[in-house]
Amino acid sequence: AQSVTQLDSQVPVFEEAPVELRCNYSSSVSVYLFWYVQYPNQGLQLLLKYLSGSTLVKGINGFEAEFNKSQTSFHLRKPSVHISDTAEYFCAVTGFSGGYNKLIFGAGTRLAVHP
Amino acid sequence: DTGVSQNPRHKITKRGQNVTFRCDPISEHNRLYWYRQTLGQGPEFLTYFQNEAQLEKSRLLSDRFSAERPKGSFSTLEIQRTEQGDSAMYLCASDRWDTQYFGPGTRLTVL
Numbered sequence: 001a002q003s004v005t006q007l008d009s010q011v012p013v014f015e016e017a018p019v020e021l022r023c024n025y026s027s028s029v030s031v032y033l034f035w036y037v038q039y040p041n042q043g044l045q046l047l048l049k050y051l052s053g054s055t056l057v058k059g060i061n062g063f064e065a066e067f068n069k070s071q072t073s074f075h076l077r078k079p080s081v082h083i084s085d086t087a088e089y090f091c092a093v094t095g096f097s098g099g100y101n102k103l104i105f106g107a108g109t110r111l112a113v114h115p
Numbered sequence: 116d117t118g119v120s121q122n123p124r125h126k127i128t129k130r131g132q133n134v135t136f137r138c139d140p141i142s143e144h145n146r147l148y149w150y151r152q153t154l155g156q157g158p159e160f161l162t163y164f165q166n167e168a169q170l171e172k173s174r175l176l177s178d179r180f181s182a183e184r185p186k187g188s189f190s191t192l193e194i195q196r197t198e199q200g201d202s203a204m205y206l207c208a209s210d211r212w213d214t215q216y217f218g219p220g221t222r223l224t225v226l
Contacts, residue, residue: 004157032213043119043206043217044158051213090157101215102148102171103208105157 002027002093006106014114015083021076021109023091033074034092034103035065044090050074061085086113117141119218121207127224128197135193136221140209147190148215149182151175152204164190197225 007022025031032051036044048059055067065076074091088108094101120139128134140147145166150158161180163171166187176182179197184190194201202225208215 034214036217041222043121043219044208046214046216049214092157101146101210101213102160102163103150103158103215105159107155107157 002029002031002095002104004091004093004104004106006089006091006109008109009107010110010112012112012114013081016080018079019077019081019085019111021089021091021111023074023076023106025072025074025091025093027072027093027095029095031093031095032101033065033067034094035059035063035074035076036090036092038088038090038108040087047076047089081111081113083113083115085111087111119207119209119216121205121218121221123221124219125222125224127226129226130197130199132197133193133195134197134223135191136205136207136223137189137191138207138218139189140207141211141216142188144209144211144216145187146210147184148208148210149190149192150206150208152206152220153202158206161192194223197223199225201225 003026005024013019034049035047050067058064063078090108091106092103122137147164149161152158164184179195182192204220204222206220208217
């Protein structure tokens with residue numbers, strides 16, 4: 001079975017400061033990892049994904065994440081946040097078993113960027 | 116690529132009524148997924164279709180829930196005899212390879 005733990009339910013940060021949103025996963029098989037962002041009353045938008053290859057992946061809006069297999073982590077980072085980054089961020093994992101993606105999500109981290 | 120669309124965006128109903136939601140996936144995507152998201156939580160998998168075949172259903176999907184994808188294109192999710200605990204955001208996603216793209220969701224409120 002797979003699971004995802006997002007270690008912080010809320011992260012307050014000032015504008016232009018760096019931010020890290022933490023995600024740990026557990027899985028008995030090789031995984032694909034994703035970060036999605038959700039703005040109020042909207043669906044989920046893909047930020048970035050790790051499938052294979054380089055462990056540092058870059059996504060949209062200046063976000064990046066690093067896959068660490070030994071620590072089973074996939075933390076999301078941004079060097080300088082904007083007010084518009086205020087949203088809910090979800091980490092998700094899938095083992096792509098059976099030929100399809102059943103995503104397992106964490107509980108989410110609410111990023112609040114203050115001026 | 117017009118994205119995944121869902122209708123309606125909001126639905127308010129009284130307990131005991133039936134409701135039906137529709138999802139139109141990205142046209143070339145053969146896989147379609149339904150998730151449920153309650154307040155303050157991440158989405159939880161409900162069911163999955165490959166073309167018209169429903170290949171997996173979560174234990175979350177009680178007998179009151181039914182989903183169809185009759186021609187392998189759009190899908191419907193029906194909830195019969197709604198309960199207040201069914202209040203949630205219902206999300207649809209589709210993919211062809213390795214990445215799911217989500218629709219805007221249908222927010223259900225059961226009074």
